Amino acid sequence: xxxxxxxxxxxxxxxDRERALDIYSxxxxxQWLGRDPRTLENLTDAEAAIERFRSRSxxxxxxxxxxxxxxxxVVAGSVLxxxxxxxxxxxxxxxxxxxxxxxxxxxxxxxxxxxAKGFADGLAExxxxxxxDNRPSLAVCHRLGxxxxxxxxxxxxMELEEFRLTP
Numbered sequence: 610x611x612x613x614x615x616x617x618x619x620x621x622x623x624x625d626r627e628r629a630l631d632i633y634s635x636x637x638x639x640q641w642l643g644r645d646p647r648t649l650e651n652l653t654d655a656e657a658a659i660e661r662f663r664s665r666s667x668x669x670x671x672x673x674x675x676x677x678x679x680x681x682x683v684v685a686g687s688v689l690x691x692x693x694x695x696x697x698x699x700x701x702x703x704x705x706x707x708x709x710x711x712x713x714x715x716x717x718x719x720x721x722x723x724x725a726k727g728f729a730d731g732l733a734e735x736x737x738x739x740x741x742d743n744r745p746s747l748a749v750c751h752r753l754g755x756x757x758x759x760x761x762x763x764x765x766x767m768e769l770e771e772f773r774l775t776p
Contacts, residue, residue, distance in 0.1 A: 630655035670730040676719040685710035688719035738769040
């Protein structure tokens with residue numbers, strides 16, 4: 610899909626199922642995801658998650674992609690650029706990283722790449738929505754230069770901090 614200085618952003622592959630399970634079976638990762646967060650339980654769940662991720666790429670502008678470290682070949686996590694479910698065409702950037710990849714700038718780097726791709730593909734603005742107590746992700750939004758728009762309950766059926774970025 611694209612690369613950054615330290616990452617290759619690519620489609621999740623079936624052979625990534627063990628790493629996907631390792632990432633998404635951790636409550637410290639999944640507690641921030643969706644209205645009713647849940648962890649993956651087994652490799653079958655991981656395979657289904659990868660299929661969902663891959664299905665989001667029917668439109669090449671969007672997807673939930675694996676962020677693979679160039680130095681080790683290990684998937685650090687996911688970066689996404691997708692239309693917000695139940696939105697009016699708004700697109701969100703997001704990231705989900707394995708704890709072994711936290712605190713190293715990978716979320717910001719992957720998100721910067723996804724945002725650059727989105728703007729190059731013609732998007733006029735990109736949003737991020739973050740649970741108010743998810744301090745690390747709030748910090749990523751600020752590092753991306755996103756404008757804080759306050760709290761909203763517009764998406765995902767819960768109160769979230771909304772951010773927006775324009776080219």
